[in-house]
Amino acid sequence: MSTPAVERLEHLLGIVLHAGAVASTTLLAVGLLLLMVAPSHPWASWATTAGLLILIATPVTRVVTSVAQYAVERDWLFVTLTAMVLVVLLGSLLVARG
Amino acid sequence: MITISVALVAVLFLMGALAGTLGALLGLGGGIFLVPFLVLVLHVPMHLAVGTSLTTVIATSTVVSAGRLGRQLVNLRLGMLLEVATTLGGLTGGVVAATIPPHVLQRVFGVVAGISALMMFRRLDRRNVILDPSADPGRLGGRYHEDESGGEVTYRVKRIPVGMGVSFVAGSISSLLGVGGGIIKVPALNGWCGVPLRAAAATSAFMIGVTATTGAIIYYGRGDIVPWMSASTVLGVLLGSRLGMAVSEKARAKPLKLLLAIVLCFVCVLMFVRAR
Numbered sequence: 221m222s223t224p225a226v227e228r229l230e231h232l233l234g235i236v237l238h239a240g241a242v243a244s245t246t247l248l249a250v251g252l253l254l255l256m257v258a259p260s261h262p263w264a265s266w267a268t269t270a271g272l273l274i275l276i277a278t279p280v281t282r283v284v285t286s287v288a289q290y291a292v293e294r295d296w297l298f299v300t301l302t303a304m305v306l307v308v309l310l311g312s313l314l315v316a317r318g
Numbered sequence: 319m320i321t322i323s324v325a326l327v328a329v330l331f332l333m334g335a336l337a338g339t340l341g342a343l344l345g346l347g348g349g350i351f352l353v354p355f356l357v358l359v360l361h362v363p364m365h366l367a368v369g370t371s372l373t374t375v376i377a378t379s380t381v382v383s384a385g386r387l388g389r390q391l392v393n394l395r396l397g398m399l400l401e402v403a404t405t406l407g408g409l410t411g412g413v414v415a416a417t418i419p420p421h422v423l424q425r426v427f428g429v430v431a432g433i434s435a436l437m438m439f440r441r442l443d444r445r446n447v448i449l450d451p452s453a454d455p456g457r458l459g460g461r462y463h464e465d466e467s468g469g470e471v472t473y474r475v476k477r478i479p480v481g482m483g484v485s486f487v488a489g490s491i492s493s494l495l496g497v498g499g500g501i502i503k504v505p506a507l508n509g510w511c512g513v514p515l516r517a518a519a520a521t522s523a524f525m526i527g528v529t530a531t532t533g534a535i536i537y538y539g540r541g542d543i544v545p546w547m548s549a550s551t552v553l554g555v556l557l558g559s560r561l562g563m564a565v566s567e568k569a570r571a572k573p574l575k576l577l578l579a580i581v582l583c584f585v586c587v588l589m590f591v592r593a594r
Contacts, residue, residue, distance in 0.1 A: 229394060230387045237384035237527075244377070245556065248549040255546055256324050268545040275373060275552070276535065278380050279528035286398060302398050305528065308405040312532040315413055316539025 229289050236285050240278025247271030280309055320362070320547070327550045329360070334374060334554020335561070342562025344578050345519065347526065348555040349375050349497035350431050354585045356551075357424060358592060364420035364427075366544070369537035371496030372530045373548040374555040379498070379527030381556060383520075391520040393460040393513065396475055400485040401525050404499070407489025408532030415494050415533075416540065421593040427495045428590030434501040435582040460517055476512040484510075485525075493533030498526035 251268030254261050283305050290298040320326070337351035349371040356367035386392055415423065455461050459474040475481070484506040488499030500522040507518040537543050 226390070226394065227388075230390070230392070233394075234384055234387035237380050237387070241377070241381045241384050244380075245553065249553060252327060252546060252549040252553070255322060256327060259322070265545070268549050272373065272538075272543070272545045272548055275376055275380070275548075276531055276538065279376060279531040283401075283528060298395065298398060301402055305398070305401050305405050308402070308409050309528070309532060309535070312409050312412060312535040313539075315409070316536050 225293050229286065232285055232289055233282055236282050237278065240274060240281065244271045244275035244278065247274060280306075283309065320544070322546050327546065330547060330550035331554040333359070334551035335558035338374075338378070338555035338558025339562040339565075340578055340581075342559040343566050343574065344582070345566070346434070346501055347375055347378055347498035348559060349495075350434060350501070350582065351585065352551065352555065353427060353496050354431075354589050358585075358588055364423050365415065365537070365540075365542045366547075368415070368423070368494070368496035369534070369542035370544070370547050370551055372493070372534040372537060373543060374552050375492070375496070375498045375530035376527050376534060377552045377556055378559055379523055379530070382559075383524045383527065386520055386523075390460065390462040391517055392524045393458070393517055393521045394524075396458050396460070396513070397521045397524050399458065399478070400481055400503075400521075401528055403482040403485035404489035404492070404525055404529040405532045407486040407491075408493045408529045409536075411490035411493030412533045412536035414490070415536075418494075423494065424593035425590050428586045428593070430491060430495060431497075431589065432583060432586035435579050435586060437501060437505060460513075462517060464516075471514060473512055473514055473517065477510050481507060481511045489529045489532070492526070492529050493536070496533075498523075499529065500526060
């Protein structure tokens with residue numbers, strides 16, 4: 221299974237997950253520290269919420285990346301499958317808003 | 319509403335760290351310990367505990383998978399297929415969770431986690447390995463390099479519908495109870511679908527992030543995820559699971575695992591009995 225296409229996808233998804241992990245944990249840590257030492261600081265709750273939202277958005281971004289990469293490879297079965305996951309994610313967003 | 323204080327942040331961080339360590343030592347996520355800790359010790363409402371735990375599940379999956387990708391251990395194609403079922407389950411569980419009273423949800427947690435603990439006692443390490451490296455893994459199978467034997471491991475995936483069904487159940491349980499659901503998927507993928515334990519665990523850990531996301535979005539919308547509480551526990555769990563993994567890699571301590579499984583059983587009984 222170690223085809224170049226698989227390796228490229230693994231590489232891309234690794235970058236997305238790594239970036240999401242670093243960005244979210246950094247913002248969560250900074251926000252939390254600010255909330256404790258300077259709760260009224262305008263960045264305190266902003267950074268914490270942003271960290272949380274990036275954390276939740278990371279797997280979504282990972283799915284979007286998969287759809288795009290499978291489309292580039294013209295692997296339509298997996299474009300369909302990953303797009304279905306994206307639709308389910310949108311569904312939970314609709315439930316959350318409704 | 320729980321108001322923020324330095325002491326509470328510290329307690330949440332430490333609870334996350336402890337849950338993450340224990341979870342990683344058992345090869346589970348932190349959620350199965352975190353939810354009982356939050357509910358039983360801090361008297362956090364059940365739905366808030368589940369929401370908080372879901373964010374730690376996403377974080378663990380993201381960090382662990384980011385480190386693992388690139389070694390062909392995660393079976394991406396199988397993962398992407400089963401994710402259709404786990405996320406559908408997650409959406410269903412998230413919708414249903416709102417209709418279930420907290421004390422009932424707490425009892426369900428006790429039962430499911432209890433079953434998981436019992437499964438820990440009799441986890442069979444079945445190997446589903448084709449040793450001939452030129453063997454065809456098929457469309458969904460995989461091939462990865464195993465460090466211990468120094469060889470290539472090849473496998474085919476069997477009984478896809480069963481895998482899909484189990485994945486749906488695991489996804490629902492994830493959103494209902496704030497756990498990853500690996501305890502259900504990994505033995506099923508390993509025992510019934512022919513995926514080697516390692517690849518099953520890595521693929522499951524990969525899928526858990528997006529599965530928990532379906533639940534987390536719904537819980538966030540309902541106000542059952544509070545940013546500062548999630549921040550404290552997420553950072554704790556990440557530290558703890560790193561610690562737990564480092565320890566479990568060094569010592570393959572069977573007595574320790576046995577002890578932790580007993581602790582888990584005890585926690586489950588408490589969750590069930592204390593439900594009001």
